[in-house]
Each structure stands twice: as C-alpha cells, then as structure tokens.
Amino acid sequence: MGASLSALGTNGTNIGPGLGDIPESCVACVFLYLTPPEICNLARLNRAFRGAASADSVWEAKLPPNYQHLLDLMPPERILQEVWLDRVTGKVCMSISAKATAITGIDDRRYWNWIPTKESRFQTVAYLQQIWWFEVDGDVKFPFPADVYTVCFRLHLGKFSRRLGRRVCNYEHTHGWDIKPVKFELSTSDGQEASGEHCLDETECVDAYGNHKRGCWVNYKVGEFVVSGIEPTTEVRFSMKQIDCTHSKGGLCVDSVFIIPSNLKER
Template sequence: MGSSLSNLTEGAASGRPGLGDIPESCVACVFMYLTPPEICNLARLNRAFRGAASSDSVWENKLPPNYQDLLDLLPPERYHNSSKKDIFALLSRPVPFDDGNKEVWIDRVTGRVCMSISARGMAITGIEDRRYWNWVPTEESRFNVVAYLQQIWWFEVDGAVKFPFPADIYTVLFRLHLGRFTKRLGRRVCTFDHTHGWDIKPVRFELSTSDGHQSSCEFCLDETEQDEADGNHKRGCWIEYKVGEFIVTNSEPPTEVKFAMKQIDCTHSKGGLCVDAVFIIPSNLREHKRRGVLK
C-alpha cells in the first residue's frame, strides 16, 4: 500500500498519472465524506489536496448548520474575513459566554455542538457562606475552579441555559468528585476528612426542557460496602453522572434546558464533595469517546 501511494505521488515526475493529476474539484468531493483530521492529514500530499482542503465548500459541510449563533458570541474582528476552515478551527476551541461561566464548542471530528456550564454559573444553596462551601482553584477543571462542600444539611444545585442547539439528541451530565484533592511534591493527594452522608440516601438529579421534556434519576454518590482489596471506586475520582437525554428537532426557537441535583433530607448532614460543571454533549458522541473511537 505504501509503495502504491508513493508511486502515485511520484507519478508526475516519471510521466505516469499520479495523485497530483486529480482535479482539485474531485478531491473536494471526496473530502466531503472525510473527517476534519483526515482532511488535514491528506492536505500534505500535494498542491491539489492542499487546495481542496482549504475549500470553503468542504468546511461549510463540516460546520453545524447554525454556526453563526456560535460566532455571535465572539467579537466580529475574531472571525471577519476568515475562511470556513479557519472558522472551524476557531469554533473547535471553547467559546466562553455568560461572563465566562459557560462554554460552547464544536467537536473536532464530527463538528457537533457541545457545551459546559461551570459551578459558578449555577445556583448553589449556601455558596456565599464559607462555613459550608469554598471555591477551590484547580487545573483539573476546564474552568480552573470547583465548588467544594465542607458540610451542609440542605444540598441543592440548580442551573439553566437557553441556546439554539442544532437538531440532535443530547445527554446532560454532572461532573462530581468525592473528597478534596491537592498536590504535594508533584503528586495528587486526596483527603476525605469532610466526606460523609452520601451513602445514607441517594442524590436526585432532574432535567427539564422548554418543549416539555422531563426526566429524573437517583444515584448514591458514596459506596461504603466495597471489597477491601478493590476499595471505594467513587472516592478520589471524577465521575460523570448522567441526568438524562433530550431531543432537539430545530435550533429555532432556542431550547431552554434546566438541570438540578439535590439531597434535601435534613435528617443528616453531608459534605466532602467537589462540584465542577455540567456538560451537554451529543449522546452517541459521548459513547464513541468512552470507547476511544473519537478523541
């Protein structure tokens, strides 16, 4: 295969047809069926491939249909006179909005829209009182800060976002961590001094959308009955809890998504929990990433 490709690329020098003889328009048609990483790799072969890989018609096909809504979150000078390829590269990086508490971006392989909402962008009961909550700076969050709960009786976190999501099926996830983590001598260390109460009763997760969809589920965040050899798999690790899914059939009007997690049984206190963010991601995209199909 490598020898055949070499012969094709060197065909022009030997008088035989090669890849460089393929019309750029034909190459562009083939690129319509490839992923952006594949297109960028093939662009290195020759001039025709480079030209096709820069074609607006190719990259228009890779962008979500409402990509202008994402661009509207940026200053116009960031994308003015940019090619569609440059716009794809720009939007594949996080675009912050709502004072930087929310981010939206397109997946680099599929071009589908993803979003994250920081703990700072949510309503957290008691967050102003440092006896209960603290903001902890960390590189382990894409927002560089997480909300850490020391102890509280009434636990409730609520959030909402209104956005013109493209047609797709989306999954809503809370990213949580039991225990407080720090770095000592370059190593990650977790402490569980405040971690308690999450094994008594489950936490309830709720999801609703402006088109009437509702779903809820419950998870026990702590596991005390673990095998001693295996340990507690939920402590000291970031875990994504799936709240539910919702379907968008059209980006207009914008879809409002509300989400919450709560444990409001005041018969016991709970603590030692880090709240990072909520993620809204196309459902089968999440499954592909978990299997390692997409990076």
C-alpha cells in the same frame, strides 16, 4: 510540467497519473465525506490535497447549519460557559461552570468554598465541606442544533491538591453520600422531563479495574432531551439535590454541567 514528472518512474518509464494529478475540485468532493482529522492527515500528501483541504466549502459542510447564529452569540470571553464543536463530527457541545448555577448556601464559608484548580476548564470548582440541604440548580437557553443531547454533572468525591508534584486527595469531610442517593432532574421549554438517582459514594468497586468513585472525576447522567429544530432556541433546566435533613453530607467538588450529543457520550 508537474503532472508530467509525477507520471515518470525512477527509470524514466511512464507509470501513469498519480495522486498529484487529481484536480483539487475532485479531492474537495471526496473530503466532504471525511472527518476533520482525516482531512488534516490527507492534506499532508501533496499540494492538491492541501489546496482542497483549505477550501471553505469543505469546512462549511462540517459546521452546524446555524453556525453563524452561534458565532453571533459568542462574546470574546466566556468565563462561566464554553461552547465548542466536536473535532470529529462537528456537533455542538457545551459546558457550564458551577459558578453559573444556584447552589444552596454557597455564600456561607462554613459550608462551601471555591477552590482554584487546573483540573477544571473554568479553573475553579465548588467544594462542599458539610451541609444538610444539598441542592444545585441551573438553566441555559441556547440555539442547540437538532439532535439528542445528554446532560451530566461532573463531580468529585474528596478534596484534591498537589504536593511535591503529586496529586493527593483528602477525604476528611467526605461523608453522607452512601446513605441515600442524589436525585438528578432536567426539564426543557417544550415540556420534556427526565430524572434519575445516583449513589455518589459506594464501598464496592464501580468497574472491573478496581476503581472507586472517590478520588476521581465522575460524570453523572441527569437525562436526555431531544431538539427538533423547530424552535429557534431551547431552554434547559437541570438540578441535583439531596434534601433529607436527617443527616449531613460533605466532601464533594462540583465542577460543571456538560450538555453534549448523546452519541458522542457513547463514543
């Protein structure tokens, strides 16, 4: 009945089959080649498309091959680490809180403080007031699916807060980051290594729009590593340090470490 009505024009003439006449199984086969956002948009067209978009076979194809193993590893609450799938590609992404890393002097309030903020997915960031030996180390062991991954530290120069509904930054303690660069390093359990250096504070603009590194969150790339999928899990160790004790440095917020597929970072 529905198929017959969909084939009639406004004046009762036969105009042939429409989208509503396509079998759900055929629509589901097409959905296998689309991204999750595209599938959700098409699901609003009619009942057949909505039914195809609800098929488990469609969404299982968008998940990582080891998704069941990933679910088994996830406890109900992840306070210091979060894992999610990219909404377009379904690839695995990870974020690790600063609280899950080893920070030199973190227990001494003369050097570091924990600041609550909604600007972090973990609701807390580490704020450095002043120190001579700056070092942050961390590691994670996880069954990353086969891919190329990028490791980044998320940092912010200056102490930020909200006053009268507006975001303000204080650079009272910000110093020492323009003298020498910070060294970033990573290594993996299968012997891969990468390193780089970044100057965290620069007087020159960092892009054509006149934005400076102060007062905004910046992702500093540590390096890349490749997961072949041969080993069940991959251990990644990462660090950043500036241990030249000839000068102090301070006024830096450390939020988290991101591990994401490299092609997502480029996008």
